[in-house]
Amino acid sequence: MMPGEPAVDGITPPAGLDADSATWVRSLTGPAEQREAALARLHEMLLRIAHSELRRRSGQLQITGPELDDLAYQAAADALLAIMAKVGQFRGESRFTTWAYKFVIFEVSAKAGRHFWANPPVPMDAGDWDRLPDRLGLEPAREAERRELASALRRAVDEQLTPRQRQVFVAIVLEGVPLDALAVKLGSTRNAIYKTMFDARRKLRAALAANGYLDDQTSRRS
């Protein structure tokens, strides 16, 4: 299949679509001339959103100018391919454009995750554990509380987490690696990394509650 060709030719839009969405589906799966015009229009919309989103994230990405333009273009082009491959699956749960915008936003996130490794962070050292409260945005009132908090959490991380959970927790919390970037590095997915971190948080909370640091009433899950 050539880029930009729909996975399903000339499909009939699902019943109940709003008029604008039905026109999009018909145009994108219709005759070549009609399809080319719709593809060009959709690409323009996707590119505008990719630009806008990358500009919004440019501070954290440290990317500007032609490099940002290039990334936006890639995101729009890849989103367009994904949309055309799945246009036959569009069921009209939202307007077509909202469904389509989702693809380009996910592409921007994925590309931002890969771009992170262009300037990777300095690997952590043992002293980074002392900065844990700052990393978490905590504001202990006293130095003694800061030390106790960091020490208790580090002990729970060492004793309670699996090697994989520890690896993910340290990368995200201590080293400040964005979740999408970590997924790229580990050859994983956002969903899998989030689940690993979710389980780690739950175990750490339970351990800290069991040791009297946190209220165990709210640490238990059904």
Place this chain on the structure above:
Amino acid sequence: MNGWSALDRFLRTDPRDVGCAEAMDLLHVYAELAAADAAAAEHYPGIAAHLQACGPCGEDFDALLAAVRGAAG
């Protein structure tokens, strides 16, 4: 708020949280409800819980909402 209560908030998990896969799958539906002020969180409490806890999905949701509102405006 002291450091312990802040840590407690960071570690607390919501059992309704549906995870990234389901949230991403329905993000377009959720964003349209939110844009229409149509009680998205009440319709999809598991997605609402997830978007509050997951930075990347929350960021994607904000971006999609901005795109929908921009297109409508």
